[in-house]
Amino acid sequence: MTNGRFTSRMKGLGSVSLAAIAAVVLLPGQAEAQQQAPADQAAGAEEAIVVTGVRASIQRALEQKRNADGIVDAITAEDMGKFPDLNLSESLQRIPGVTLDRNAVGEGQAINLRGLGPEFTRVEINGMSGTSNGTGGRFGNSEGGRGFNFEILASELFTNATVYKTSAADQEEGGLAGLVRLETPKPFDYRGFKLSASAQGNYSEIADKVDPRGALLISQNFDDVFGISASLAYAETTFRSDTAEGGSWRPFAGANTGTRASDAVRAALNANGTRYYHFADDRETLGATLAMQYRPSDTLLLTVDGLYGNLKSDRLALRDDMAIESGANAPLATTIENGVITAGQFTGIQQRVGANFLTTEEDFYQVNARAEWQPADGWTVRPFVGYSRRKADRSFDLYSFRLAGQNGSFDPGVVSYNVRGNFVDFSSTGTDFMSNPQNFLFNVFILRPSQDKDEEFSTKLDVERSFDSALDNIKFGIRYADRDKDRVATQERLQRSAGVAATAVPNLGSVYDLVDYHVSGAGSNAPDKLLSVDLAKLRDTFYPGGKAVTGTFVRPLPGFGAQQSYGIGEKTFNAYAQAEFKLDGFQLISGVRYVRTKQTSSGNQVANLFLPTEVITPISKSKTYSAFLPSLTARYNLTDELVLRAAYSRTLTRPNLADLAPSETVAGIDAGGGTGTRGNPDLDPYFADNLDVGLEWYFAPEGLIAGNAFYKDIKGFIDTRTFTQARTFPRQSDGVLVTGPIVFTEPVNGVSAKIKGFELAAQSRLSFLPGPFSNLGVILNYTYTDSSADFSVANDVRSRGLPGLSKNSFNAVAYYDDGRFDARLAYAWRDRYLAQFSDDFGIPRFTDTFGQLDFSASYNITDNLTAQVQGLNLTKEQTINQSSGRYLPYGVAELDRRFLFGLRLTY
DSSP states (O other): OHHHHHHHHHHGGGGSOHHHHHHHHTHHHHHHHHHHHHHHHHHHHHOOOOOOHHHHHHHHHHHHHHHOSSSEEEEEOSSTTOOSSSBHHHHHTTSTTEEEEEOTTSOEEEEEETTBOGGGEEEEETTEEOOOOOEETTTTEEOOOOSOOOTTSBGGGOSEEEEEOSOOTTSOSOOSSEEEEEEOOOGGGSSSEEEEEEEEEEEETTTTEEEEEEEEEEEEEETTTEEEEEEEEEEEEEEEEEEEEOOOEEEGGGTOOSSOOOHHHHHSEEESOOEEEEEEEEEEEEEEEEEEEEEEETTEEEEEEEEEEEEEEEEEEEEEEOOOSSSOOSOSEEEEETTEEEEEEEOSOOOEEEEEEEEEEEEEEEEEEEEEEOOSTTEEEEEEEEEEEEEEEEEEEEEEEEEBOTTSOBSOSOEEEEEETTEEEEEESSOOSSSOGGGEEEEEEEEOOEEEEEEEEEEEEEEEEEOSSSEEEEEEEEEEEEEEEEEEEOOEEEEEOTTOOGGGSOOGGGTEEEEEOOOTTOOTTSOSEEEEEOHHHHHHHHSGGGSOOTTEEEEEOHHHHHHTOEEEEEEEEEEEEEEEEEETTEEEEEEEEEEEEEEEEEEEEEESTTSTTOEEEEEEEEEEEEEEEEEEEEEEESSSSEEEEEEEEEEEEOOOHHHHOSOEEEEEEETTEEEEEEOOTTOOOEEEEEEEEEEEEEEETTEEEEEEEEEEEEEEEEEEEEEEEEEEEEOTTTOOEEEEEEEEEEEEEEEEEEEEEEEEEEEEEOTTSSGGGGGEEEEEEEEEEEEEEOOSSTTOGGGSOOTTOOSEEEEEEEEEEOSSEEEEEEEEEEOOEEEESSOGGGOOEEEOOEEEEEEEEEEESSSSEEEEEEEESTTOOEEEEEETTTTEEEEEEEOOOEEEEEEEEEO
């Protein structure tokens, strides 16, 4: 398998000391730089050398890092549209300590920082909170998380991204792991008139299709007195990914609700979710920025920023399965190895074609105004006011058909599976999921529209007083923020009427479609096509004239919708004070931030769910908490090139919004049970005490060797309690009310966790090489992260690593830039990590080691016209998932290889 071979070769780099690499590869450049210094200084008196392209971006990022008060990393674009990745989250993964969360089709959607998930990193855009769309999970539907999703905003809209890994009192709270600040173009960033336009084709190898992508920036700066800039980015993108899965592994007893198997077989683990997935996403994104700046005097600067993003997505998540999750009889045959059923033959297994059609229309608005005023010598006043709103309207509709025999009885044939490396090969004597649609009878249709809205109004006032003494400045300020997160969900089902035979309702044969399917290495049993649903035919057949077809009825489930609807309100007041001291190359910043939050959680309590006597009662719960967050940052310039840093801070992150909801959800299949979730409005925030120390050597304009060590002591870490309770719910196949065991997960406070690690980085232009090779450069970084936690359950898999934490990760970038042609070859790799603590039936799911190789290049045809090309996932890596702490095969996903090509015009 490509992924295994390639990453196993590259993994060894993670354990190589970057200091050793730097000594061999980078330091000759330092020696040459010292030899050339006198000549360069002499030449500099006559002619300034302007560095552009990749080198200019690298130098600006290093300058930001060097001049920062704390431990910071940055990525910059020399010009709009020159970030080397389509999605800004994919660019951020090049920074030490940052790893990437990918969606079902392999695109980056969120970031992890120093082993903590997306919800622990605060994201600001132009100084304003980046509101969340709540997206999560493999379907990209609403999960109420706080983590910022980057999919809606194209990288072309941004010119700078800075990651703050240490905290200060003048930074807004909420990022226990750190803070990411994003900036869009400003007119005063440019001289006079500026025009930049790009047009690209985006080729998907799996879909065999080219989609358009374009961006435009227009900016006018009138003598640094008034300026206006606007940018626009538009893209159509076709995504495709297929997976072959065995799903979660649990004791066979959970599925053995038919004829009873022996105790030994019931105790052995079996693959619960043998299935094929086909993901397809047709997406359209539009983004725009507007900025105005006005400087009426030397002492006053006014800035207004606006940002808009729109995403439209039509997705198909097709699941053709023969899941051994319920109804199973005693197996006809099994092979049990170390308590695991590695091969078996089963009867009584549901075999289904389940087409999930998901639509999303999402809007993101943000506007803010800020000023920088110097009313007197040594005084600076910075008022700010802003509003941000993110709204997502979604539909999540399941159309399910179930295999039946010639006599109409469900679940015929023998289902077999066999474990083979990372794959679980499976088959059925009843279907190959390609050729017998007429045998799949109507099962259930579930329609689940929802709306998520997250909006925040915030205003703040920062004041700075500068001095001409060892006390360099003091800062103090206040901030007020009002944030509301609302989710409204409804649900209805189309079900077979009582007494109507399953064969009397139209079947899949009337509405089927076939879609392409391929996963490299999936074996001879895997089909090359999958049965799916033609949505237009289905609507005509099952909803003629907008009404349910004869033999079926529409069943609204208001109780279900009420349980999944909630609102969370947070009113936050902040105040801080901070002092900065400077003396002979030494800098000390000390401060404290006070935070007070009033939280209101609203939801619904449902009595007699699904019964005629069902009653929905709104409920609400309020909570107020406050905290002091001290911070201390020190920096000492040991020499002109050597910087020593140290920092202490206390930080917090509030719980995910869905976790605070006073609600309960149930996903039951039949009397065998299902899964459920429950919120907890009494949750407290996470708090962490953080220690950081770093050493940075800037040995050349494009050269750096750096090391950072970090430690986080987290209190109140939210654990997930799992328990089983009986619930009554409509059986999926016919809507008959049944009672079965539901495995619930519920968030609870109380766990303490510790994270420690270090980051190593080295980069330099290889100027000591002869001729054109002197234009080569390398960027290397490696991060080690480890965690420990006192979870209540012995041998909890999170004790090996918190969710999202990879022990080892590294980046290796080689670049070339001669002023006319530049190119980058970038490889990003991360170790195995816990992707989801509670997947199917509450079983943990891990994602195995993954590395991706990307390429980008540009050539200046003229001073104003540049040709660009990019290649993403050049080696066609696959994502491999594993189940439970035994790392049993969960699934293998085929990811796309993508090429982009186009032109960029600047003036």
